[in-house]
Amino acid sequence: MDLSFSDEDIAFQHEVRTFLAENLGAGTKDRSDRGLHPGREDMILWQKMLYEKGWIAPNWPREHGGPGWSLTKKYIYNHEYFLSGAPQVSPFGINMVGPVIYTFGSDEQKTRYLPDILKSDTLWCQGYSEPGAGSDLASLRTRAVRDGNDYVIQGQKIWTSWAHLADMMFCLVRTNPEAKNQAGISFLLIPMDAPGLTVKPIIGLDLEHSLNEVFFDDVRVPLGNLVGEENRGWTYAKFLLGNERNLVARVARSKHQLNRLIDIAGKEVAYGGRLLDDPDFSRKIAKAEIDLMALEYSELRYLSRELAGGELTAEPSMLKIKGAEIAQTIKGLLVEALGVYGTPYETDEETAERNDGAIGPDHAHGIQADNLYQRAATIYGGTNEIQRNIIAKMIFGL
Ligand SMILES: Cc1cc2nc3c(=O)[nH]c(=O)nc-3n(C[C@H](O)[C@H](O)[C@H](O)COP(=O)(O)OP(=O)(O)OC[C@H]3O[C@@H](n4cnc5c(N)ncnc54)[C@H](O)[C@@H]3O)c2cc1C
Numbered sequence: 001m002d003l004s005f006s007d008e009d010i011a012f013q014h015e016v017r018t019f020l021a022e023n024l025g026a027g028t029k030d031r032s033d034r035g036l037h038p039g040r041e042d043m044i045l046w047q048k049m050l051y052e053k054g055w056i057a058p059n060w061p062r063e064h065g066g067p068g069w070s071l072t073k074k075y076i077y078n079h080e081y082f083l084s085g086a087p088q089v090s091p092f093g094i095n096m097v098g099p100v101i102y103t104f105g106s107d108e109q110k111t112r113y114l115p116d117i118l119k120s121d122t123l124w125c126q127g128y129s130e131p132g133a134g135s136d137l138a139s140l141r142t143r144a145v146r147d148g149n150d151y152v153i154q155g156q157k158i159w160t161s162w163a164h165l166a167d168m169m170f171c172l173v174r175t176n177p178e179a180k181n182q183a184g185i186s187f188l189l190i191p192m193d194a195p196g197l198t199v200k201p202i203i204g205l206d207l208e209h210s211l212n213e214v215f216f217d218d219v220r221v222p223l224g225n226l227v228g229e230e231n232r233g234w235t236y237a238k239f240l241l242g243n244e245r246n247l248v249a250r251v252a253r254s255k256h257q258l259n260r261l262i263d264i265a266g267k268e269v270a271y272g273g274r275l276l277d278d279p280d281f282s283r284k285i286a287k288a289e290i291d292l293m294a295l296e297y298s299e300l301r302y303l304s305r306e307l308a309g310g311e312l313t314a315e316p317s318m319l320k321i322k323g324a325e326i327a328q329t330i331k332g333l334l335v336e337a338l339g340v341y342g343t344p345y346e347t348d349e350e351t352a353e354r355n356d357g358a359i360g361p362d363h364a365h366g367i368q369a370d371n372l373y374q375r376a377a378t379i380y381g382g383t384n385e386i387q388r389n390i391i392a393k394m395i396f397g398l
Pocket residue numbers: 125126127128129130132133134135136158159160161162211376379380381382383384385386389
């Protein structure tokens with residue numbers, strides 16, 4: 001196993017670091033550090049800058065507008081990107097539906113949608129989950145029925161992140177209720193301004209609005225909005241979920257948050273000294289750091305295996321489980337470090353409206369809300385229990 005980078009890779013790493021240091025604005029970084037959700041305009045502005053640089057879609061092949069990087073370069077880019085504290089690019093267009101469209105879509109769909117995804121001129125959301133169809137996604141019931149040149153859609157989605165900011169949804173619908181669960185599903189592209197489509201907010205534990213319910217009441221979309229073949233949507237859905245799961249080891253993001261934790265623990269006071277010097281608290285930090293290091297080396301081992309032509313099976317599930325748990329531990333420690341100021345929290349809007357500033361020291365702002373939002377990391381992208389089932393099946397043959 002060779003974990004070293006070539007001279008070319010190291011030069012690339014330096015280029016990425018320099019670009020981010022020069023272009024990531026302090027305000028954007030600060031919001032991302034605190035886990036505050038970006039607004040639509042800020043998100044588009046930042047993503048357009050990455051587009052101009054040619055780095056918006058690290059995983060896309062060159063023929064579709066990606067940089068055509070090697071696996072190692074993709075790894076380096078992602079690592080440096082999150083280590084710098086840059087905000088996550090909205091994954092629904094770039095990481096999810098884009099690859100589905102260039103792999104399974106028609107030429108017309110590629111021409112129509114891919115350039116706008118790259119330029120962030122169209123923002124997307126993911127219409128998979130329904131009440132009663134989350135882990136057991138194949139039991140989804142939203143129906144699409146052919147009527148002339150259209151599909152007519154009736155049903156409901158839930159937990160749809162950023163639906164209120166999106167222009168388009170990629171959506172799983174049932175087109176054949178007679179077929180076995182997985183066999184009767186299709187993959188549709190739906191404009192969010194279609195008549196009959198309603199978005200209702202769900203306010204999360206963090207008191208923020210990122211989640212939604214989406215209702216379809218005889219929503220019509222042209223037959224041309226079907227991706228691939230009718231009733232073969234499950235194949236495309238699984239392809240997309242595989243890409244989604246690869247996003248969630250979050251090593252560099254957790255490293256960045258760990259550095260932040262060390263910085264804050266150096267400012268907070270405990271027993272007349274710095275919290276960072278408290279043996280009990282520093283032991284907790286060290287444990288998180290060791291777990292993170294082990295996760296990083298697991299990620300590098302899997303990268304090395306892929307570079308040598310090997311295949312991964314349940315490894316992304318292992319990375320997802322540990323990555324989410326470590327991220328939650330670090331966010332929990334950030335709250336603990338704040339002491340009494342870890343308890344009260346205000347939404348971003350509430351803080352902006354106060355003329356006496358946020359409660360507690362400046363570094364406390366956003367931490368509790370982010371910690372509460374982080375609880376979702378063991379749920380979205382396939383819950384940790386479902387990932388354990390995958391490991392049990394693929395590795396232990398149970
Ligand atoms: C913050 C957030 C953002 C999300 N964004 C989106 C989005 O943009 N688009 C979208 O489509 N969905 C989204 N989701 C939904 C997410 O994909 C589902 O919540 C997830 O798949 C779990 O489904 P569920 O909530 O219906 O829970 P359930 O499937 O009902 O599970 C409930 C509990 O039972 C456990 N469980 C279920 N089945 C098994 C089993 N076979 N073995 C062992 N344990 C099991 C689960 O692990 C869980 O603990 C989001 C969720 C969250 C929290």
